[in-house]
Amino acid sequence: MRFTKAETVEEALHAMAAGARPIAGGSDLMVAARQGKSPLPESIVAIDRIPALSRMDADERGMRIGAAVSHAQLEVDPRIVADYTALADAAALVGSPATRHVGTIGGNIMNSSPAMDTGAPLVVLDGRVELRSLDRTRQIDISEMWTGPGQSVAAVDELCTAILLPERAPRSGSGYVRLEYRRAMEIAVVGAAASVTLAPDGDLLAAISVALTAVAPTIVSVEIPKEAIGRPVDDDLLDRIAVAASERAQPISDVRASARYRKHIVGVMARRAAASAFGRARGETIGVPLNRTAGIGAP
Amino acid sequence: MTYILTVNGTDYPVDADVTRNLLSVIREVVGLTGTKEGCDDCECGACMVLLDGRPVNSCSYLAVQAQGCAITTIEGLQSDGDLHPLQRHMLESGAVQCGFCTPGMIVSARALLDANPDPDDEDIRIGLSGNLCRCTGYARIIEAVRKTAAGDSG
Structure with missing residues (x-):
């Protein structure tokens, strides 16, 4: 070698x-x-000692996260925690302190696992991936990045150089939860991320997106019925989100869980992610990672 | 490939295949065997070392990538034959049974206390969450870290 x-x-x-x-x-x-x-x-x-890849930069358009930024950096970065909270929720759950120090967001994306914790948050936060080769630089929506387990649209000579997150609308919140059997060195049984934006006045829903972990060959988005917009975020709406998430899931059975259980429980996770995103959008302080504050998973 | 690794403040010349992991080079080339191989799969934390103060599973890290880093192993914690307070509290708290996880456990605890000198029990559990122990049930390990943080001279 x-x-x-x-x-x-x-x-x-x-x-x-x-x-x-x-x-x-x-x-x-x-x-x-x-x-x-x-x-x-x-x-x-x-590529881990390239300064340009280890930086996080923020401006009025949003945030640029270098591909070699570690999960340990993401889980405590004040801007990520405040504005892109679902990503902090996910980064704080990855592996152990050691894995979070060496593991990078770009590596996570390029590894293209459907069970990656940071994937669903990046989807609901409308992330874009910057890919560079000698010939060209291009950006693609993160939702179009993955084509199957371990597979992405990136060519073999393309380097993931950054993830771009657009500026968040006022009164927005996000969250990520996963079902886990233990608290460290764990891979999501299933997971769900949600992003909620509320209308400027009152608590009516202005925008919502939900994405799921480990229930399909890639991270997948859930289509939320349009009637949800303009409605209050109440139990009825959260129930509809849970149903939509379960219907979207096409899981497999494996050593970690049966397909039937995954399909059901991913709805529960989507409901909890959405409820917490709603709380954060209203300005409630809900600590990172959400798995710990919501009491999900192993005690 | 030949290169230099800086382990516990000493430069060691290394002549090893470039595919070797840091754990095997520390144990077999540098010759420091305090760092253990447990799962060899990034799961158990027995191989934990510090790279520039941050904990790393050395079983799953290329040795050549550690060039230019300050590597700290369990052997680097004592000074002039005096045990590091973490080592002493582990012994005195009864936190060592078979002992195989102990070096990795202490190295992770060192990284935790360097970053957070006053951890609560939850912080300690998270700091040690990448280290498995099959003997102790963890309670005495956590106690040893707590006593070290409190500056208990034990």
């Missing part, structure tokens, strides 16, 4: 054009290689 360390994005792109694959924290690569799922690439370029 050939190993090089890139100091700049351009160096990384040249290495990738010559066939190298990028490595940041490397947890997914190392574990997959040892489990025999996929050998380490012939040539690797380390």
Whole structure:
């Protein structure tokens, strides 16, 4: 195996054009290689020391998160916690303190697992992924990023360089919850993220989006009936969200849960995510991660 | 590939295959065997070391990527033969049974206390959440970290 360390994005792109694959924290690569799922690439370029990829920048259009920003950075960043709370909820649940220090948001996205915790939050927050190669730079909606388990639309020579989150509308809130059997080193049995925006006056719903984790070959969005807009966020509406989420789910049965259980419980998770997003949109303080404040999962 | 790793303040020349993980290089090339291999799968935390003060599962980290970092292993905690307070409190609290998880547990606790010198029990549980112990039931480990944070001279 050939190993090089890139100091700049351009160096990384040249290495990738010559066939190298990028490595940041490397947890997914190392574990997959040892489990025999996929050998380490012939040539690797380390991208974890490129300053431009480790930055978070905010302006009036929103936030730009460098692809090598770690989950540990995201879970405590004041702007993420305040405005993009579902992403902080998810980052704080990933693995353990060690995994969160080495694991990056870009690595999470490019690994393309349908069980990734940060995926559903990025979908409901309308994230866009910046992909760069020597030839071009493009942005795509995160909801169009994944095509199957471990599969994305990114070409082999494209480097994920940033995630772009648009500025949040006033009176917006978001949240992410997952069902878990233990509190650390866990993979979501199912999960759900919701984003809610309320009308400027009163607590009527102006916009809502919901996305689901680990119930389909990719992270999926839930279509919420249009009649929901303009209505109060009450039990009836939350019940409809739960039904819509369960109907959208196409889960598999595996060692972690049966398809039937996943289909039911993802509705419960979507309901809780939406209720918490609503509370946050109204200005209630609901601590991060939501799994802990909502008492979901292992005690 | 040849390169230098800085472990517990000492530079070690390494000549090892580039695919080697940090754990195997620390144990077999550098020769410090306090860091343990448990699951070899990023699950159990027995292999925990610090890279620039942050906890890392060394089983699932390429050794070459640790070039230029200050690596701290369990051997780096004592000074001049005196145990680090965490080590002493682990012993005195009865937090060590088979002992296999202990180095990783102490290294994670060190990272926790460096970042948060006054953790509550929930903070300690989260700080140690990547470390499994099959003997103690954790209560005495948490007690040892609590005593260290309190500056208890034990």
